[in-house]
Amino acid sequence: MKRIVVLGAGTGGALLSNRLARKLGPKGWTVTVIDKSDTHIYQPGLLFLPFALYGHHGPEDITKPIRWPLDNRVAFVQAGVNLIDHAARKVETTGGTYPYDYLILALGCGVDPARVEGLAETMDATAFTYYTLDGAMALQKFFGRFDKGRVILNIAEMPIKCPVAPIEFVFLADYYFRLRGIRDKVEVDLVTPLSGAFTKPLASAALEGVAREKDIRIIGDFDIASVDGGRRVMRSWSGREEPYDVLVTIPPHVAPEVIENSGLADLSGFADTDRASLKSRKAQNVYVVGDCSNIPTSKAGSVAHFSGEIVEHNLLAEIEGKEPPMAFDGHSNCFIESGHHKALLFDFNYDTQPLPGLFPFGGVGPFPLLKESRINHWGKMAFRHVYWWLLTTGRLPEGPWAPALMSLKGKHVELLARAR
Ligand SMILES: Cc1cc2nc3c(=O)[nH]c(=O)nc-3n(C[C@H](O)[C@H](O)[C@H](O)COP(=O)(O)OP(=O)(O)OC[C@H]3O[C@@H](n4cnc5c(N)ncnc54)[C@H](O)[C@@H]3O)c2cc1C
Incomplete structure (x- = not known):
């Protein structure tokens, strides 16, 4: 039996462990996810709580039990991670020791x-x-x-x-x-x-x-x-x-201390990560997803999502002895609430700053980029449900509506020359 251990059951850890368990479970792999918390917080909802706006009144509106999005093929362990012994390929936790063949760090930050x-x-x-x-x-x-x-x-x-x-x-x-x-x-x-x-x-x-x-x-x-x-x-x-x-x-x-204590951090304490392959630059067989990495893009749920898909494809290829098919481009996107039932939308990556245009379908939208609109607000409101039912459950189909790599379609790229 080969083992994948995922540290952290938040945005990146939940979606990736679900997707890997469905694909690798039938091939004899186990997927175990370890998290110290009993609660998964939909963090974008924290923004609305101080104002009790748009149906966000209390913790019950933005939290679920940590196991909620997890597929029953994923083994969940509630424990704190104390040390990653990457030379011996095992993780020491408050609930015992877990050996791994591949490790995914998705520990977020605080x-x-x-x-x-x-x-x-x-x-x-x-x-x-x-x-x-x-x-x-x-x-x-x-x-x-x-x-x-x-x-x-x-x-x-x-x-x-x-x-x-x-x-x-x-x-x-x-x-x-x-x-x-x-x-x-x-x-x-x-x-x-x-x-x-x-x-x-x-x-x-x-x-x-x-x-x-x-x-x-x-x-x-x-x-x-x-x-x-x-x-x-x-x-x-x-x-x-x-x-x-x-x-x-x-x-x-700050990144969780266990990353630095295990020799996996850069000088900032975040996991030293290759920005394209998303592999740890300090240890073999370790991938990094989401906020705990030091890649130079936003610390955002969208990045945990897009980078999680890249890790999924590259890890599946690695297991089959093939070349990694994808390199991460730092793709990030986010709705920006501006009040009065309106929001803006940004879509960008390591090299291309947010540009005006339409997203996700060039010429059609329906979401305007870099501009206030009501439809962007409704996109942000709908996202809470997408997050719980499709994203963290690992059931959001891949496609042009949420591409892991940024597309220039529908964007006013001619403005780049002027903005440089
Ligand atoms: C106010 C606010 C608004 C936001 N708005 C947006 C938005 O509009 N759009 C967007 O894309 N993103 C937004 N984000 C960011 C987004 O929520 C995070 O980037 C995303 O959740 C990161 O996912 P992750 O998997 O890396 O980490 P998390 O989802 O934070 O998960 C990390 C998990 O690791 C566990 N953990 C940590 N240390 C240990 C340990 N030692 N042992 C065991 N378990 C451990 C934690 O308990 C946690 O469950 C917002 C964040 C905040 C705070």
């Missing part, structure tokens, strides 16, 4: 407020993060009592999960305070270490245009050094200060 001086001490008092379930609910409670003052959304440092989630937050904050009739009493600002709203110029310009219409200020090049919760002030390394009434923070992101 946030650590303690990495910014003074931030941890003020969490859930005047500083909040919606990047955790408890944090999102604490912010919902706080906003229920908040009726005037300055709301700052601060990104502590890059990389972060879903790099558009901060701009979505300020757009939704604007919408939420308008719905409550108090927008004229609340200032909404995004304070970021980037020079603009996003990492890529055309997308930044599109988002900054929407922000201007909503009277949201984007304050760039702010590298946070410390927070003084008593004075309610953030200070940057260059000595700039930004006062706030409520600080919504996206704290520094």
Whole structure:
């Protein structure tokens, strides 16, 4: 019996273990997935919880039991992973030792407020993060009592999960305070270490245009050094200060320690991964999927999905002694909620920045790129159901509606020359 062990049963781990178990189970392979949590969180839903918007009121709206998406051909073990002994090809967990022939790392990443001086001490008092379930609910409670003052959304440092989630937050904050009739009493600002709203110029310009219409200020090049919760002030390394009434923070992101402790990390602590093959650059027979890798693209569910499909095809080929058929191009896409039942959509990869046009079918769409529309909003709302029923169950058919590799069809590529 040959063994595949998947570490992490979140977006990437669930979809990949389901797909591999269906294809390799009949050929005598076992697929075991190990996760310490008993709950799978639909993380894009965290964005809406602070505002209780669009049917996202509490944990029950965005979570399911961790086993829920898993096929009954997948063996699930609830345990913490302590060490990956890649020389001996085994994993040590709080629930025993698991040998493997191939290992898939899909351990995601988390946030650590303690990495910014003074931030941890003020969490859930005047500083909040919606990047955790408890944090999102604490912010919902706080906003229920908040009726005037300055709301700052601060990104502590890059990389972060879903790099558009901060701009979505300020757009939704604007919408939420308008719905409550108090927008004229609340200032909404995004304070970021980037020079603009996003990492890529055309997308930044599109988002900054929407922000201007909503009277949201984007304050760039702010590298946070410390927070003084008593004075309610953030200070940057260059000595700039930004006062706030409520600080919504996206704290520094950290990979699970087991990756570094097992000698699989780069200097940042994330798994050292080949950006095309998605194999570990530190160990044999180890593939990496999703947020715990150090590949230079977004940490996003779409990337966990697309890179998961690449790993599936390449691993199946490797098992059959064939050449890997696919190289990952960093494909990422995401809807960006902008309030008032509208959203934008980005589609990009390592080399091509988000461009205007239509997605996924060139000339037909139906989703416009880099532009606000109602259909994009309904796409994002529908995605919650696609996530649970098709994506994480590994049943989303491959095809042009969600290609693992980015397509240029329907995109205004002529703008690339101008934007360079
Ligand atoms: C606020 C917010 C909004 C987002 N919005 C979007 C969006 O609109 N679109 C989009 O594409 N993406 C979005 N994302 C990002 C997306 O949710 C993640 O990129 C995606 O879930 C990553 O999948 P993953 O499999 O890499 O990790 P996860 O889904 O995080 O799974 C990792 C799993 O590993 C387990 N684990 C970790 N350490 C251990 C250990 N030592 N032992 C055992 N188990 C362990 C965890 O319990 C977890 O279940 C958003 C994220 C956030 C926070």
